[in-house]
Every structure is written in C-alpha cells, then in structure tokens.
Amino acid sequence: MEALWQSIPESIRLITLSLMKFGLVLSVLLLAVAYMTYAERKVLGWMQLRFGPNRVGYRGLLQPIADGLKLLAKELIFPEKSDRFLFIIAPVLSFVPALAAWVIMPFGENMYIADIDAGLLFVLALTSFAVYGVLLAGWSSNSKYALLGALRAGAQMVAYEIAMGFALVGVVMAAGSLNMKDIVLAQEGNLLHWYWLPMLPLFIVYWISGIAETNRTPFDVVEGESEIVAGFHVEYSGMMFAVFFLAEYANMILISALISTLFLGGWYSPFHGMGLGLLSASGLHWWMLKVTFFLFVYLWSRATFPRFRYDQIMRLGWKAFLPVTIVWLTVESIAIIFGLGPWFEGLI
C-alpha cells in the first residue's frame, strides 16, 4: 500500500491529498453554514422569548435542509435589462473566496491543507473579493434598490477593509511572518501570551470591522429592509439567492476562524503549560470553542444592537478606527523596540 502510494508522482499525490483534505474541511464547513442559519433563528428566538423553528424534525433540526430544498424548487428569475453574465457571476464571486480562504487555515500544528508563506496575504486578497460580488450584483440587477444597496455596501466594506488591514499589520509585526501556522506558533502559551492582549485595540477594531465586512447587524444598512428592501440582492431568487445567503454565513465563520487564529492563539489551550492536565491540552477543540464563541457573539449583537445610521458607520470606520489603528501600530513598534514581554523579543 505504502509502496503503491510512493510510486505515484509527487504532484499527483499532493493534488489527491489536498482534494481529500479540502473535501473534509468543506463538508464540515457546509454543515456548519447550514446549522449556523438554524442556530441564528433559534438563538434569536430564545433571546426574544420565542421558540424559533421547531416544526421540521426533532426540535426543528431539519429546518435548514427543508429551506434548502424549498429554494432548490424555486424559479430563477432574471430581471429585464439585467446584465445576464454579471448577474450570474456575482453570487459565485461572493461564495468562492469564503470557501477558498480555508486552504491556509491551520487547525493544528500538523493539520493544514497548504502551508504557504504568504498565507495572510492570500486571505487578505480573497476577502477583498467579496466587494466585487456585492457591487456586480447590485449593478447588474437593473433595480434602483439593488444599486443603492450595492453602493452603500461597496463604500462600507472598503472603509472597514482598511481598518482590518491595519489590524493585521499589527499581527504581522509581532509574529514576523505572514505564514498562518507561524503566527499561531509565535503565540505559544496561555491566555496571556496571545496577541489579543498587547494588541487589544487592534483586536477590537478587527472584530467590529469583521462584523461590518460581513454586513451583519448593527452594520446591515446594506440590506436595510425598511428602506431599500433587501439591498443588493432584491432581484435574486431561488438558488441564486441561496448562494448569497450561504456566502454571508460562510464569511461569518471565516472571520470568526481568522480572529481566533490570529489574535486568540488558534489551537492553544488558554491554560497551556500550566499543568492542569486535560484542561491544558491544546488541540482542535480549543480552536473550535473559540470560533463558536465568536459566532455566538455575531448572533448576540444582532439581537442586542439597533442598526447604525449610514453616516455613523462611515464616521466610525474612517474617523475612529483608522486613527486608533495608526496610533496603536506606533505604540506596538515602541513595545517591540523595548522588547515588552512575553510577546516581543526587543530590537535593542
């Protein structure tokens, strides 16, 4: 068996292996996306003293599948004078990056699909693609609501992408690498060794920008159902709408996974090296716990915060987050020069 495997050319072996690994990640991810929609409705229901979906299957557990089947059986409507090609390509453009970005995600010290040195740069490039999906969808639909929603979304996502980028520069400065695995390894240690502490402002900016990037409440003027109906995807129906919907949830999971990996030590246990036996054991379960926590915060903030006004959103992005990140990068570089422990080694 081993000899047979070795006899295949290396590139074919690599392709097969990455296909299998990505297949595994993808199936877990798609399941997570489906049940994220269920979790959202359940959590929102409980927070508003309702039951949430509870009819389809045991406690409504089959609800996402029923929703999927329903959307599958619906007609795809192409509005008059819409740009057919762009109209079809837009949902694909917003879904593909949310899936493909997982290729560089480290799940454990030896658990990853690709270990590339420009990992973080790749993530940044892919997440920037989300804007194209939204803008093309809004412009190609030939609908005024869609156009307005897309313009708002474009300006908002672009503004918060800058804050996100600056926050990531802080992480790269501290880790000295763009490789996702190296960034986690550089945070080796317990709760206090992770990057969220020396970069607390950047961590908060990154998280809030993450919510704004995925167009979730309280930053969902893009959809603004009370003024522009559904924003950029008013004209989408059936599976085309479903793909946008899946992309939104896949992006939420991606942002939660990224923040857990970059700022909260990835797979490391918060009690790492403290000799607490099983509790100190690092592993995939800790990473999953962190991701789940952030996903819950997404739902929690949707149930808690009222929608921001558009000018307030732009003010927060440009006039609050941008200055905060620039100031904190300066503070961090001073901390790096003087070697503030346990995170930095110092340059002098």
Next chain:
Amino acid sequence: MLQGYIPVLVVLMVASVVAVAPLVLGYLIGPRHPDKEKRSPYECGFDPFEDARLRFDVRYYLVAILFIIFDLEIAFLFPWAVALEDLGLAGMAVMGVFLAILVIGFVYEWRKGALEWE
C-alpha cells in the same frame, strides 16, 4: 518552491465548482415561467420608472480613491512588518517618517471634510 501553491489551485477550482453547482441545480430543477410582470425590476409593486443605471453621489468615488491610498499603504506596511527584526531601529525610523507623511495627508482630508457624510 511554488509547489506549496498546488493545494491553493486545487482548492480554488473545487470551491468554484461548489459555488456554481447550486446555480446549475436550481436552473435545472426549478420551474421556468418568466413573464413580463415577473421580470420587471422590483419597485414596491409600481411600474418601474426610468432606467436603474442612474447617476449617484460623487462621494462614493471619493471613498474609493481614499481606499486606494490607504490600501496601498497597507500593501507597503506588510513586507516591512515581516522584515522588522532584520531592519531594526533604522527600519522603524524610516517607516515612522512614511507614516507621519500619511498622517499629515489624513489630517488634511479630515479638515477638508472629505470624510463627512451628513
């Protein structure tokens, strides 16, 4: 060296297939009865007036231009941040000057009101 990127290529292709598949399935399985009313752009039940490709606020262009400036800045910061340990204090000082110039530009924009949305 580029071999590490083979999985990336594979994943990009698989992801594209996974994203296109639901559209194809929906097209094949769903009914197809388009009519004029159904295909007209949604405008709360009224007949749509004019074309939707209308003029829009110039401030969106302004935001896009500002975005390009700051995104380029981030692109400059990334390689610098990776090589920080080798660059040492001198590298730190040079980037300080670069950032200072950008901050002056940012303050200018702010004072000019380019960031205002009323």
